[in-house]
Amino acid sequence: MLLHNCFLILSICLLLHTAITSAKLRCRKNEVLVMNPTPCADRVCPRNAKALREACITPSHIKLPPKCVCRFNYSRDRRGRCIPTHSCPPIACGHNEIFDACPPQCPSDDCSQATPSGRCPIVGRIGIVTQCRPQCRCAYHHWRKNNVCVPYEQCNITPIKREPRSCNATTENI
The missing domain is CATH 2.10.25.10 (Laminin)
Known part of the structure; x- marks a missing residue:
């Protein structure tokens, strides 16, 4: 009973404090x-x-x-x-950089996401609104390598090699 009363009094005090504080701040x-x-x-x-x-x-x-x-x-x-x-x-940015007040999440300007087209390498759209984080990003068709914006060709992207696969399906490989 005593614990319940203490909790009740504490809750009332907290609500009063919140109401008073929010009334003061406009x-x-x-x-x-x-x-x-x-x-x-x-x-x-x-x-x-x-x-x-x-x-x-x-x-x-x-x-x-x-x-x-x-x-x-x-x-x-x-x-x-x-x-x-x-x-x-806008603010002044470094060499091969531009200011973007609300940059996209993809592609980032890192060489790891570099593509010849400059488009996002992740297929599909997520449809989530994200917080704008103003930043200096690499200019179009430039990507960040060791914190320096370089052209795509200097990112040294190795294409993924895929082994040819047979289209003949058998019960053994299903």
């Missing part, structure tokens, strides 16, 4: 209130190539107070407004 346009945000919950438009490479390095065990963050696929611009991530202003 989110702006394209923001949502997050009650238990992670240290890296809010995305920002990158300001330079260095900012793209720097990951959010904050211990995940830190408990943060509720806050307003940009909604899905929105990022903060320099003025602190949440704008569609695909509208983030």
Whole structure:
């Protein structure tokens, strides 16, 4: 009985705290209130190539107070407004690189996924909307090898050799 009462009191306190906190915070346009945000919950438009490479390095065990963050696929611009991530202003990138605010998941720009056509080597469409992650990607028909964007020919892709197979099916090999 005592344990049940303690749990009930704790639950009421938590609900009151949540209600008071959410009443105090008024989110702006394209923001949502997050009650238990992670240290890296809010995305920002990158300001330079260095900012793209720097990951959010904050211990995940830190408990943060509720806050307003940009909604899905929105990022903060320099003025602190949440704008569609695909509208983030471009930044200067390296040789044979271009800025892409919302790059596709496939193909990546790594030589391991390089194809002569530049198309995704994975057949089919998945149909999942993913989080936009602005980045400097290799320019068209260039792929990343040892962190440098090179033409397809320098990726050294070895074609898969397939052994010829007989089409004669017998009960022995079925």
